[in-house]
Amino acid sequence: MRNVYVCSCVLILFVLTFATTALPQSAAAPQIPKPAPPKASAAASKVESEAAQSTAAKLPVRRVILYKSGVGYFEHLGDVRGDQTVRIDFTSGQLNDVLQSLTVLDLNGGRITGVNYNSEAPLSQRFGMLRLPLSEQTDASKFYGALRGARLEIHAGAATFTGRLLSIEQRTRVTGETTVPFDVITLVSDSGEVRSIEMTTAVTVRLAERDVNEEVGRYLGLLSSVRQQDLRRLTIATSGSGQRNLYVSYISEVPIWKTTYRIVLPSSPKEEPLLQGWAIVDNTVGEDWNNVELSLVAGAPQSFIQPLSQPYYTRRPVVPLPELAQLTPQTHESAMLGGLGSIEGTVTDPNGATIPNAEVKLFDNAGNLVASKTTDDEGHYDFGDLPGSNYRLEVSVQGFQKTVVNGLSVGGGRNVTQNLTLNVGAATETVTVHAAAPGPMMSESMGRAQFQAGVGVGGGVLGGTIRSRNIINRGEFGKLEAVGVPAAAQGQELGDLFEYKLKDRVTIHKNESSLVPIVQAHVNAEKVSLWNASSGSLRPLRALWLTNSSALTLDGGSFSILEGDAFAGEGLTDSIKPGEKRLLSYAADLGARVESFADTTPERVTKVHIAHGVMIQTSEYRQQTKYTIRDDDTTPRTIVIEHPMRGGWLMSDDSPKPAETTSALYRFRIPVEPKSTAVLIVRESRPMESRFDLVNLTDDQVGLFVRQRSINPDIEAALRKIVEQKGRIAMLDAEIHKRNAETKKIFDDQQRIRENLKALKGSAEERALTERYTQQLTTQETRLETLQHETASLQDQRDLAQADLDKMIETLSLDTTI
Numbered sequence: 001m002r003n004v005y006v007c008s009c010v011l012i013l014f015v016l017t018f019a020t021t022a023l024p025q026s027a028a029a030p031q032i033p034k035p036a037p038p039k040a041s042a043a044a045s046k047v048e049s050e051a052a053q054s055t056a057a058k059l060p061v062r063r064v065i066l067y068k069s070g071v072g073y074f075e076h077l078g079d080v081r082g083d084q085t086v087r088i089d090f091t092s093g094q095l096n097d098v099l100q101s102l103t104v105l106d107l108n109g110g111r112i113t114g115v116n117y118n119s120e121a122p123l124s125q126r127f128g129m130l131r132l133p134l135s136e137q138t139d140a141s142k143f144y145g146a147l148r149g150a151r152l153e154i155h156a157g158a159a160t161f162t163g164r165l166l167s168i169e170q171r172t173r174v175t176g177e178t179t180v181p182f183d184v185i186t187l188v189s190d191s192g193e194v195r196s197i198e199m200t201t202a203v204t205v206r207l208a209e210r211d212v213n214e215e216v217g218r219y220l221g222l223l224s225s226v227r228q229q230d231l232r233r234l235t236i237a238t239s240g241s242g243q244r245n246l247y248v249s250y251i252s253e254v255p256i257w258k259t260t261y262r263i264v265l266p267s268s269p270k271e272e273p274l275l276q277g278w279a280i281v282d283n284t285v286g287e288d289w290n291n292v293e294l295s296l297v298a299g300a301p302q303s304f305i306q307p308l309s310q311p312y313y314t315r316r317p318v319v320p321l322p323e324l325a326q327l328t329p330q331t332h333e334s335a336m337l338g339g340l341g342s343i344e345g346t347v348t349d350p351n352g353a354t355i356p357n358a359e360v361k362l363f364d365n366a367g368n369l370v371a372s373k374t375t376d377d378e379g380h381y382d383f384g385d386l387p388g389s390n391y392r393l394e395v396s397v398q399g400f401q402k403t404v405v406n407g408l409s410v411g412g413g414r415n416v417t418q419n420l421t422l423n424v425g426a427a428t429e430t431v432t433v434h435a436a437a438p439g440p441m442m443s444e445s446m447g448r449a450q451f452q453a454g455v456g457v458g459g460g461v462l463g464g465t466i467r468s469r470n471i472i473n474r475g476e477f478g479k480l481e482a483v484g485v486p487a488a489a490q491g492q493e494l495g496d497l498f499e500y501k502l503k504d505r506v507t508i509h510k511n512e513s514s515l516v517p518i519v520q521a522h523v524n525a526e527k528v529s530l531w532n533a534s535s536g537s538l539r540p541l542r543a544l545w546l547t548n549s550s551a552l553t554l555d556g557g558s559f560s561i562l563e564g565d566a567f568a569g570e571g572l573t574d575s576i577k578p579g580e581k582r583l584l585s586y587a588a589d590l591g592a593r594v595e596s597f598a599d600t601t602p603e604r605v606t607k608v609h610i611a612h613g614v615m616i617q618t619s620e621y622r623q624q625t626k627y628t629i630r631d632d633d634t635t636p637r638t639i640v641i642e643h644p645m646r647g648g649w650l651m652s653d654d655s656p657k658p659a660e661t662t663s664a665l666y667r668f669r670i671p672v673e674p675k676s677t678a679v680l681i682v683r684e685s686r687p688m689e690s691r692f693d694l695v696n697l698t699d700d701q702v703g704l705f706v707r708q709r710s711i712n713p714d715i716e717a718a719l720r721k722i723v724e725q726k727g728r729i730a731m732l733d734a735e736i737h738k739r740n741a742e743t744k745k746i747f748d749d750q751q752r753i754r755e756n757l758k759a760l761k762g763s764a765e766e767r768a769l770t771e772r773y774t775q776q777l778t779t780q781e782t783r784l785e786t787l788q789h790e791t792a793s794l795q796d797q798r799d800l801a802q803a804d805l806d807k808m809i810e811t812l813s814l815d816t817t818i
Helices: 008-021 042-052 092-101 123-128 140-146 210-227 699-708 713-759 766-811
Strands: 061-067 071-081 085-090 103-106 111-117 151-156 159-175 178-188 194-198 203-207 232-239 243-253 258-264 274-283 289-298 341-348 359-363 369-374 380-386 389-396 402-410 415-417 430-434 472-474 480-482 489-494 497-502 506-508 512-522 524-532 541-547 557-563 566-573 581-588 592-611 614-631 637-644 665-672 676-693 814-817
Touching (some): 085 092, 085 243, 092 243, 103 111, 140 159, 140 178, 151 178, 159 194, 203 210, 289 512, 341 389, 341 402, 369 380, 402 415, 489 512, 506 512, 592 713, 713 766, 713 814
Parallel strands (some): 061 289, 524 637
Antiparallel strands (some): 061 071, 071 243, 085 232, 111 232, 151 203, 274 512, 289 497, 289 506, 359 389, 489 497, 524 541, 541 581, 566 581, 592 814, 637 665
16 A cells, blocks of 8 residues: 655646646646635534544546547546545556546645555466466366366266376377367375376366365455456545645546537538537546536547556566557548639629729738739729638728728639629728628528527537437428537647537536537538549549638548438548648449540650750650540539649649649549530650760761651751761771781781891801891881871871860750750
């Protein structure tokens, strides 16, 4: 048993440290009430203290914050009297987290004298303390093996055998074509007789020794304790006088809260869909959550488990491997580069007449001037090729008030129409409005319904039963019409995390789950059909191209689509930040078909660049992918084609521009009329480079370039001059080589003559042959002089020709498109 003694001042410092390091800002700073003065007199407090020492107080849960990493932050707040103790029950798994994060404060001057909990050794350690070498998982053979040497009494039919267990072994017998195993137990009697008995269902065994029987009982008792409730009771001892407030906080392992959405599509294209988000929360901590403040944090702060509640018997640390189970559903990647959009509109006066020559300025989200124009004779203006962003529009003209429009959202190829009506007044007066947006989806005959706040969890759920809010009503013709309602939770960024703080307190009983509302907002969404060749189907998917126009981060989860008073499909989505655009697919589109065909052209040279003796030929492969889209339905469609982005391939200038680009895909938007066919042709090229040293070019290579049409006539003429100059140098090299070969031959012949003259010494033929050889040597010397002069002259010519070639190569510079 371990006691933890913490004084109030140290605990306050720990709370401040824990708030700045362990939890996000809003989630980590507990709202601790100010200490209230004691209500009773000193004498009365003494009596109350003595009466309260024998009872334990219960602190209700007042605040819960659940994280996506599978932990929850809990706050308890309640009253204690005198030296009263407080008890909180946990499981062993929860207790490890509690010991790692527990904070206890007596808010009215009392002291925390100790925090105790029931401790017990791990089951494996307790098994090791038994004299029987048995583990938690055992069978009859292992059990008898642990009893070797013990005295047993065996009854087989009418016979009884008594002795000490020597062994148990498995044997086999063959019956027909089947091999049957069986166990044989061997006993040694007091007289030394060894007997083996086959263990059948008719054989019974009794433990004949009392201490062995008791040890087996202890073993079975340990096995039985595994099935008992794993209850660990934390007892907090306090010391003080009178009634005081006690604050307790900790983190504990909890199930991961889950998110699910409903998207109600309107019947009119001028209305915006309604997005409704719910969180599924499970209370498994063993205590009721009655009227608690609940916050849900999207994100996964680092968290781990250390078995602090178990006694350690060795110095080796236990660091279990973290487990992270995370689904990877079929979702659609968000855009890396959004498509270009535009803003256009008409400027009129209060009577509806157009205003020409009005100055229209467009500013980006950072306040920088993007463009400025004046309206034409019909009062029209337009700004095109705008990257995705939020813009501000300012319109001014003499005699009218200056008008500023904020919140113009452009992106993903979206075209925004913003008409403006200027009020008559001084130019120094400014009227600021927000970008036009469709109003709430309501039936005109219904009027604006009021949001009916329920009771229980988030005003909408009690005890796991959904109490519906008045968010969906049937319109005049029986169709579902969504009603504008306030959000059910407040959203707040927490660094990399995002918090949903429910506006209403909730009640969830232990071992129950609830569906609590977190999002209620109108969003921008375009209904499209999405097709990708990797799906292997000609049918595209029905999808929503949804822009999160709410101020909340939408956590990843499942969603359901309601359209035309019925269920239309469901799907999965990753988290979506405010202002982010995402495709959500939910059903197969049986009214459209898409086929694709790719045609690759061979490599051809498109550009030649010559500089510093190197010719660089830029060539490219070209591929054309043709998508044929057929709308067999009676309604028009917008088809989004996902074209793969391949490394090294570039979109050609004459190819259509994608609406947006992800890290791996181009997305093209194609409108298709009913009962008609549309075609999308995507052209791509892959550039390649080939390098050639001009000094190594041959006439055959130049001829090959001409046949391949990889050079034009100007380049051919320049290369021919280089090849001709190289030919002249080659001819001079050949003449020089010929003379060098003749010179070497004369030198070899003179060496032969000199050897012959040495051999003629003292012979009768010496005089005649000597005169002959001398004449031959004289002739050769004359030829050698001539060869030397010719070789020197040819070498000079060769050097001049090489210098001309080097200059020709170095000065040749061309940059030509083929």
